[in-house]
Amino acid sequence: MTEGCFDRIALIGIGLIGSSIARDVKELGLAKEVVISTRSAETLRRAEELQLGTHYVASAAAAVKDADLVIVSVPVGASEEVARQISPNLKPGVIVTDVGSTKASVIAQMTPHMPQGVHFIPGHPLAGTEKSGPDAGFAGLFRGRWCIFTPLPDTDPQALDRLKAFWTALGSRIDEMDPQHHDKVLAIVSHLPHIIAYNIVGTADDLETVTESEVIKYSASGFRDFTRLAASDPTMWRDVCLHNRDAILEMLARFSEDLAYLQRAIRWGEGDKLFDLFTRTRAIRRSIIEAGQDVDAPDFGRHALDPKT
Amino acid sequence: MTEGCFDRIALIGIGLIGSSIARDVKELGLAKEVVISTRSAETLRRAEELQLGTHYVASAAAAVKDADLVIVSVPVGASEEVARQISPNLKPGVIVTDVGSTKASVIAQMTPHMPQGVHFIPGHPLAGTEKSGPDAGFAGLFRGRWCIFTPLPDTDPQALDRLKAFWTALGSRIDEMDPQHHDKVLAIVSHLPHIIAYNIVGTADDLETVTESEVIKYSASGFRDFTRLAASDPTMWRDVCLHNRDAILEMLARFSEDLAYLQRAIRWGEGDKLFDLFTRTRAIRRSIIEAGQDVDAPDFGRHALDPKT
Ligand SMILES: NC(=O)c1ccc[n+]([C@@H]2O[C@H](COP(=O)([O-])OP(=O)(O)OC[C@H]3O[C@@H](n4cnc5c(N)ncnc54)[C@H](OP(=O)(O)O)[C@@H]3O)[C@@H](O)[C@H]2O)c1
Numbered sequence: 186m187t188e189g190c191f192d193r194i195a196l197i198g199i200g201l202i203g204s205s206i207a208r209d210v211k212e213l214g215l216a217k218e219v220v221i222s223t224r225s226a227e228t229l230r231r232a233e234e235l236q237l238g239t240h241y242v243a244s245a246a247a248a249v250k251d252a253d254l255v256i257v258s259v260p261v262g263a264s265e266e267v268a269r270q271i272s273p274n275l276k277p278g279v280i281v282t283d284v285g286s287t288k289a290s291v292i293a294q295m296t297p298h299m300p301q302g303v304h305f306i307p308g309h310p311l312a313g314t315e316k317s318g319p320d321a322g323f324a325g326l327f328r329g330r331w332c333i334f335t336p337l338p339d340t341d342p343q344a345l346d347r348l349k350a351f352w353t354a355l356g357s358r359i360d361e362m363d364p365q366h367h368d369k370v371l372a373i374v375s376h377l378p379h380i381i382a383y384n385i386v387g388t389a390d391d392l393e394t395v396t397e398s399e400v401i402k403y404s405a406s407g408f409r410d411f412t413r414l415a416a417s418d419p420t421m422w423r424d425v426c427l428h429n430r431d432a433i434l435e436m437l438a439r440f441s442e443d444l445a446y447l448q449r450a451i452r453w454g455e456g457d458k459l460f461d462l463f464t465r466t467r468a469i470r471r472s473i474i475e476a477g478q479d480v481d482a483p484d485f486g487r488h489a490l491d492p493k494t
Numbered sequence: 495m496t497e498g499c500f501d502r503i504a505l506i507g508i509g510l511i512g513s514s515i516a517r518d519v520k521e522l523g524l525a526k527e528v529v530i531s532t533r534s535a536e537t538l539r540r541a542e543e544l545q546l547g548t549h550y551v552a553s554a555a556a557a558v559k560d561a562d563l564v565i566v567s568v569p570v571g572a573s574e575e576v577a578r579q580i581s582p583n584l585k586p587g588v589i590v591t592d593v594g595s596t597k598a599s600v601i602a603q604m605t606p607h608m609p610q611g612v613h614f615i616p617g618h619p620l621a622g623t624e625k626s627g628p629d630a631g632f633a634g635l636f637r638g639r640w641c642i643f644t645p646l647p648d649t650d651p652q653a654l655d656r657l658k659a660f661w662t663a664l665g666s667r668i669d670e671m672d673p674q675h676h677d678k679v680l681a682i683v684s685h686l687p688h689i690i691a692y693n694i695v696g697t698a699d700d701l702e703t704v705t706e707s708e709v710i711k712y713s714a715s716g717f718r719d720f721t722r723l724a725a726s727d728p729t730m731w732r733d734v735c736l737h738n739r740d741a742i743l744e745m746l747a748r749f750s751e752d753l754a755y756l757q758r759a760i761r762w763g764e765g766d767k768l769f770d771l772f773t774r775t776r777a778i779r780r781s782i783i784e785a786g787q788d789v790d791a792p793d794f795g796r797h798a799l800d801p802k803t
């Protein structure tokens with residue numbers, strides 16, 4: 186079989202991530218059969234309308250029958266329930282993976298339900314947008330982006346290689362780390378930024394002296410940058426907060442401590458301290474652009490899309 | 495004379511904002527003469543190389559002689575010094591304006607130096623990017639963006655109309671408010687977002703358990719959105735913090751209070767509270783897009799510019 190190909194892939198959950206995988210699999214011809222299952226009849230119907238797979242089944246248990254690769258793409262808090270449902274029908278030798286944004290919790294939820302002979306390999310593609318649902322997905326979402334695996338001590342190296350070949354075929358760059366480290370890294374590069382964004386948008390929404398319409402009208406001065414992250418799916422982010430609690434609380438504590446220092450510098454007019462921090466942070470932006478992780482165009486290049494913004 | 499035109503415009507400060515004004519004035523033919531002055535010989539030479547004006551003079555005092563419109567575009571903390579320098583050479587009837595991001599402080603700094611017969615009208619175009627210096631400016635920066643005036647009680651209505659006509663010619667939409675309200679509005683839509691962005695980038699930079707190269711490598715998961723604001727000019731932002739202290743401290747206090755609530759909800763696993771906030775904030779994003787204040791494309795449309803990002 187060609188590298189990265191499978192006879193039968195089962196996709197459990199067909200939102201932004203699941204449907205983007207489905208589109209890539211179809212476009213690249215990575216499977217003979219793609220069985221799609223999702224919680225609601227409505228989303229399943231939509232997946233069929235979009236022709237995302239070859240079979241559409243309401244029951245996750247039925248969907249995984251005879252599958253060689255099962256990809257679970259649901260909010261992390263639903264991992265255990267899905268694992269419980271699919272467990273009886275997993276065939277020996279199948280690879281089961283997920284795409285959840287937190288890893289230690291997903292491993293704790295799913296591993297106990299994985300039968301002997303099943304290769305469970307937790308994964309997390311660092312790709313996404315603030316949109317959700319099957320219509321939000323698109324082919325090429327994972328191209329050039331990292332996919333992090335957090336293999337278990339007893340993970341079969343050949344199964345891991347097959348799964349890596351699959352994600353490589355989707356255009357991902359592959360990385361490996363242990364689950365605890367993954368959760369710390371993601372707490373700072375993703376979870377804290379989202380929480381801060383949600384928080385500042387909430388603060389602005391609650392002001393009495395500045396109206397909401399003023400906030401919206403003048404949002405281009407900086408505020409709007411946060412509203413994108415704060416428009417992300419509430420269920421996904423509630424689950425991330427609840428399932429990466431310790432790492433998030435650690436990052437939040439550091440952030441608050443640093444903010445108190447900054448607040449004090451503002452109160453006491455300590456311009457040097459402000460200037461030092463504001464200079465240091467520029468270097469990181471430069472490195473991110475050099476690493477090809479963001480566009481260098483001013484304002485994220487919004488001008489190119491719409492001169493009014 | 496045509497609406498919005500002046501015989502002689504003096505630009506004091508020729509960075510991102512000053513040079514963008516200069517480019518528009520030239521392109522639209524809004525002045526017969528444009529005299530440029532800036533603090534350093536180097537920047538003045540660069541302005542001349544870029545052919546941003548018609549005259550280039552080292553001394554701000556000399557630059558404003560015979561000008562009908564003087565636009566001061568320097569960090570807000572330099573306002574008083576500039577006002578002191580230009581004061582003796584301002585001709586009666588001249589309009590003096592600024593573009594500073596804080597208004598009450600600029601008014602307090604400049605007003606005492608304005609001679610009788612000079613029309614001092616504080617202004618703030620809500621347009622900019624994270625870049626600075628004369629090379630960062632571009633024609634059209636102000637198009638479709640708000641320009642807020644905070645006139646003084648004795649501002650001459652005719653002079654105000656002339657200045658509004660000038661900014662309208664640059665494509666700005668005009669607004670008026672009192673300086674204190676301006677400073678509160680900007681504290682939430684611009685100053686707090688920048689401070690938070692600087693802070694989170696600083697926090698990430700200081701971690702021991704996650705390396706800087708990991709932060710950079712995986713920054714597309716959310717973090718990179720903050721690095722753009724945190725790459726803004728340190729001098730400008732130090733001055734903003736020092737010169738809008740009270741409003742910023744108020745917003746920071748509210749933000750921290752809200753964050754403590756969120757932190758507590760995470761610690762105690764109160765999913766409902768998280769879900770409620772994460773749902774409420776989506777509405778604001780929608781309103782911002784409906785108001786034409788941001789692009790609706792996922793990820794700010796970065797994909798359109800560079801599929802790798
Ligand atoms: N969005 C991102 O940027 C991103 C990036 C990387 C990883 N992830 C991770 O990818 C996973 C999926 O995210 P997504 O963005 O694709 O979400 P999404 O677009 O909201 O789709 C979620 C999918 O999960 C199903 N689902 C929701 N709640 C469920 C439950 N309680 N039990 C079973 N199924 C449930 C939904 O089914 P119905 O529609 O039928 O209810 C839908 O098929 C999450 O674990 C997330 O952490 C997301």
Ligand SMILES: NC(=O)c1ccc[n+]([C@@H]2O[C@H](COP(=O)([O-])OP(=O)(O)OC[C@H]3O[C@@H](n4cnc5c(N)ncnc54)[C@H](OP(=O)(O)O)[C@@H]3O)[C@@H](O)[C@H]2O)c1
Nearest residue numbers: 507508509510511533534537568572594595622623626627
């Ligand atoms: N950037 C934005 O997004 C934005 C948006 C709206 C309003 N503003 C406001 O616009 C003003 C200018 O910002 P900018 O972005 O154009 O800054 P910039 O690109 O850094 O340019 C600053 C200009 O001010 C001069 N300058 C700096 N320090 C000075 C001092 N102590 N005394 C006299 N001149 C000094 C610089 O001169 P040399 O280069 O010769 O030293 C340069 O000409 C600020 O008040 C800012 O708050 C900025």
